[in-house]
Amino acid sequence: MNELSHGIVAAGHPLTAQAGADVLRAGGNAVDAAVAAMLTSWVTEPLLSGPGAGGYMLVAGAGEEPVLLDFCVAAPGHGADVAARAPLVPVEVDFAGDARQVFHVGASSCGAYGNPAGVDEAMRRWGSLPLAELAAPAAAIARDGVALNAQQAEVVHLLEAILRTTPEVAALYAPGEPLLREGEIFRSPELGDTIERLGAEGSSPFYTGDIAAAVVAWVAEGGGVLTGEDLRCYEAIGREPLSVGFRGRDVLSNPPPSAGGILLALALRLLDQAPSPPPLALIVRAMEEAQAARTPQFVEGLADPGFAARMLGSRMGSTTHISVLDADGRACAVTCTNGEGSGIVVPGTGIHVNNIMGEADLSPLGFHHAPPGRRMPSMMSPTVVLAGDEVQIALGSSGSNRIRSALLQTIVGVVDRDMTAAEAVAAPRVHFENDVIYAEPGAALDELRYDPYVVQHFRAPNMFFGGVQAVCRDPATGALSGAGDPRRGGVVVGA
16 A cells, blocks of 8 residues: 555454544544544453543654643542452453463452543544544444454453453353353443443543443442542543654653553663664563563652653663554554453443553552552553654554563564564564563574573463554655554554
């Protein structure tokens, strides 16, 4: 596809990407397309995102002043009796026998959601089409239902323990006794109505109206501490993106108080000091450096406005993502997460509330440490690589702590190894954490010295390693390309 096309969309489900591409063909811009795709993902990828989730959107290119729109989940508890909070419910997720991770769910895992506010603010700032028009297709899919593809069926299987915790969530994903399987229909007319409300009325009902009241009452019944004040006080925040140089390019990503962008920047700064292309041993070292930086002081410092500059100066002296490039060269990269979902589905709304307060990766100092209103230090890192003033790559990933390593290796693949987007996204990945090197088949492990590390070999490419969705513009020709991560059923659609 050439530079005269309407644009390109990469996303985690064929219908998600198609929704964005349809909007580009109808004359919408990258943000319009990303919002339409985002709303569709609430139905096609319902365990990864939704109106009860949060995220970030990065907009850059086409003469835009780059902006990172923060609508991440915030810690709850304004005016609540936190001593009466119900215990978190631990569940274990097994990634095909190759790795296990414990998550925590239940009403006490629910934070103040941001997706409705993010949609509203994005359309206010950059939208060119009516929100109702963008929401209508997603609402129709929710009412009619969508067949689970292989990847979404796998997510349902992985999260079975969560999907049986309450009658409301089981009614959606195990409407008979068995869980939904590949090819079977996920349907939520109530979610369709909720999406339609957002399109018609904006985000107000979700924060000060009847939907907010319903969510707060239902979470409270389960022993959670999400309050009406938490939602009334919530707003999407525009921030200046974090910027780091890499191979003569500017890499823009998510600034503090998010954690992922600055850790990605630290790794890129280290690699930028070495010849191109870096060997795998150096990439792992960069991952190790970033992991070592995530100390208690790092977590506490994220709320300080000057933290990013100090940190970069002192060193080197269930989530989904959508990436869009439009015909004007504008990029929109948006990453959203519901965690794995709390199991709390609010009757009458179809809203499955997030379990972000039960994510150990986001609470390294302990659960419920963050004061009410603080944005949780997410690893989500929508990222744009600029070559001069032009967008070369827009990308992001799902994958919890693996987000930063997935993005790092994809950027290195395109910039250092001259790979296509598809090649870079599909290439075997490694991830370093807690003195363990996790590796997919085909990774160049012969370049590594294992001591003192343990190597965990995966038997096949796995969604454990994230789900990168990337779109690229060739700096020389303007040709567009992209890739959806096969690990998570990602696709790319041109417009």
